[in-house]
Amino acid sequence: MPTPIIALSKDWHEDPTSNHHVLRELAKSRRVLWMNSVSTRVPALSSARDLDKMRRKLLEFGRGPVNVEHDLWIATPLVVPLPHNPLARIVNRRILRSTVRRLRAHLGIDRFQLWTFLPNTAPYVGTLGEALAVYYCVDEWATFPGLDAAAIRCAERELLRRVDVTFATSMALVEAKRPLCRDVHLARHGVDHASFARALDDDLEIPTDLAALRPPRIGFFGTLRDFIDVDAIAAVARARPDWAIALIGQVFTDLAPLRALPNVHLLGRKPHADLPAYCKGFDAALIPYRTDDASRFINPLKLREYLSAGLPVVSTAIREVEPYAHLCHIARTHAELPEVIERALAHDTPYARRRRSVAMRSETWSTRVAAVEATVAACERAKRDYARREIHIPNAAAVKNMISE
Numbered sequence: 001m002p003t004p005i006i007a008l009s010k011d012w013h014e015d016p017t018s019n020h021h022v023l024r025e026l027a028k029s030r031r032v033l034w035m036n037s038v039s040t041r042v043p044a045l046s047s048a049r050d051l052d053k054m055r056r057k058l059l060e061f062g063r064g065p066v067n068v069e070h071d072l073w074i075a076t077p078l079v080v081p082l083p084h085n086p087l088a089r090i091v092n093r094r095i096l097r098s099t100v101r102r103l104r105a106h107l108g109i110d111r112f113q114l115w116t117f118l119p120n121t122a123p124y125v126g127t128l129g130e131a132l133a134v135y136y137c138v139d140e141w142a143t144f145p146g147l148d149a150a151a152i153r154c155a156e157r158e159l160l161r162r163v164d165v166t167f168a169t170s171m172a173l174v175e176a177k178r179p180l181c182r183d184v185h186l187a188r189h190g191v192d193h194a195s196f197a198r199a200l201d202d203d204l205e206i207p208t209d210l211a212a213l214r215p216p217r218i219g220f221f222g223t224l225r226d227f228i229d230v231d232a233i234a235a236v237a238r239a240r241p242d243w244a245i246a247l248i249g250q251v252f253t254d255l256a257p258l259r260a261l262p263n264v265h266l267l268g269r270k271p272h273a274d275l276p277a278y279c280k281g282f283d284a285a286l287i288p289y290r291t292d293d294a295s296r297f298i299n300p301l302k303l304r305e306y307l308s309a310g311l312p313v314v315s316t317a318i319r320e321v322e323p324y325a326h327l328c329h330i331a332r333t334h335a336e337l338p339e340v341i342e343r344a345l346a347h348d349t350p351y352a353r354r355r356r357s358v359a360m361r362s363e364t365w366s367t368r369v370a371a372v373e374a375t376v377a378a379c380e381r382a383k384r385d386y387a388r389r390e391i392h393i394p395n396a397a398a399v400k401n402m403i404s405e
Contacts, residue, residue, distance in 0.1 A: 002030040002373070003131065003380065004109045006100060008116040008124065011036045012074045015223055015250065016272045018138050018169060018189055018301065019117045025369040027072035033103060036060065036076040038083075038092065038121065065103055075103055084151040089123045100128050113376065116163070119156035125163060132380045133163040136187070137173055143294035145226055156180075165379045167372055170299040170320050183379065187372050188320075190365035191304035197357050199279040199309035206281035207274065209267055213244035216345055219282035219311075221248035221275055222302050229290045229316060230257050232334050237261045239338040248278060279309035284344050287315035303328070308360040310353030312344040327356050 005026060009019045012034055026032050060076035067073050077099045082088035104112070114130035119141045125133045141156065142149040160166060160181040167187035168174045178184050198204055210217065218236070224247065234257045237245050245264045258264045270278065279285070285306040289295045299320040306313045306328075313328035314337070315321045321330060331340040 002377075004031040004033070004112045005115050006033045006035065006104075006109070006112050006128070006130070008035050008038055008114070008118050008121050010117065012068070015269070018136075021190065021192070021365045022136065022369055022372070023115075024069065024072060025365050026373070027070040031071045031107060031109060032073065033065065033107060033109065034072060034074045036074065038077060038079050038096065038118065038124075065107060073107060075099075083120050084148060084155070093123050093127055096124055097127055113380070116159070119152055119159060122155060122158035122162050125159065132165075132376070132383060134376060135159055135163040135166040135181075137166060137168040137177060140173065140176065140294065140297035143297070164383060165376060167375075170297055172297045172319060176297070185372075185375055187368065189299055189301050189304060190368035191301075191308050191360055191363055193308045193357075193360050193364050195273070196276050196279060196305045196308035197310070198276040199311070200353060200357060204277055204280050207277050210246055210278055210281040213246060213265060215244070216283040217244045217246055217281055218284050218286055218341060219246045219248070219278065220286045220288065221270070221278060222300075224249050224251045224253055224255065226253045227289050227295050227298065228253060229288045230255060232288050232316065232337055233264070233286070234258055234261060235334045236338050236341065237264050240342075246278075246282070248275075275305065276309060279306065279311055282311055284341055284348070285309075285311040285313050286341075287313065287318070287321060289316050289318050291317050304360050304363055307356045310357040312348045312352070312356075314341045314344050327359055
């Protein structure tokens with residue numbers, strides 16, 4: 001039976017990211033306890049969103065662990081939300097140790113691995129009773145607005161020194177973490193191919209809000225954050241006023257340049273399960289990320305989802321898209337983006353859509369996570385063997401010789 005996992009992660013209810021896909025896959029074969037965020041920033045008491053989040057966490061803590069699917073359990077710890085305060089770290093370490101001990105007893109977890117998806121969790125590594133510690137690095141956190149970049153870098157350096165093995169989701173992240181970590185591996189994203197390939201089914205209906213837009217429909221789904229190149233999208237909308245630009249996702253950045261454009265449509269956040277139907281209604285899909293230093297660490301989940309849906313994909317020139325240049329179109333400048341999209345639309349065929357989708361069959365989450373599991377299992381065996389050698393008890397003859405000497 002595979003070793004159970006306790007994971008320090010983002011909040012379960014947020015938009016699905018690699019955290020969700022990886023832990024859901026792992027929970028198919030072992031018990032996984034997902035611990036909602038232990039705080040990466042100080043909440044703003046003037047923010048209604050932050051106040052709602054604190055109220056929700058109190059309710060979730062009182063509710064206790066909840067089974068959401070397979071053997072995946074969600075629990076919310078209560079911590080002092082001062083992630084870089086030394087006294088708060090001491091208090092939180094004691095709180096988390098007590099919480100984990102109680103949850104382990106409740107869920108029957110004895111030996112376990114600790115997986116963290118957060119950069120500021122070093123104070124907990126080695127204190128919770130884990131057999132092995134894993135850091136699954138999904139972002140360059142120090143580039144995120146609203147976070148203390150210097151404090152995050154310092155915290156992550158300590159985490160990289162403490163864990164047994166690290167996985168990073170892009171080559172740029174691997175290169176950045178390798179000088180700081182004993183053992184780091186590339187773990188590129190996978191895809192729920194079967195789900196997104198439904199976009200090729202004739203009987204799947206296009207959602208009404210998207211179907212109401214006149215084609216061609218140029219689509220995007222994902223969180224609208226600061227790494228989105230809003231100016232590039234605006235340039236496309238102005239250059240091709242007869243195209244409908246459909247943007248799906250929560251908004252966490254200033255979209256003022258887009259709101260006044262009549263052919264840009266903000267459709268809001270949608271359930272992840274509905275995205276294949278939206279893909280069916282897209283004539284082309286966008287990955288409009290900024291091409292600055294921060295974006296070089298990004299490995300867009302949506303790339304494989306778009307391709308699994310068979311869509312012609314047009315991306316700005318970000319590093320992790322380059323290996324897929326044979327399956328998608330890359331625009332090097334704002335000026336050429338409309339022409340590249342036009343070329344993608346002109347060369348699209350049902351055969352090309354099937355070919356793109358089939359190319360993603362080998363990049364499923366089950367395949368990706370199986371490779372990660374194999375590496376972690378080898379690391380756990382090596383650590384266990386090393387510990388046995390370290391605590392080796394001499395046999396009676398050896399003890400007699402030692403005494404006589």
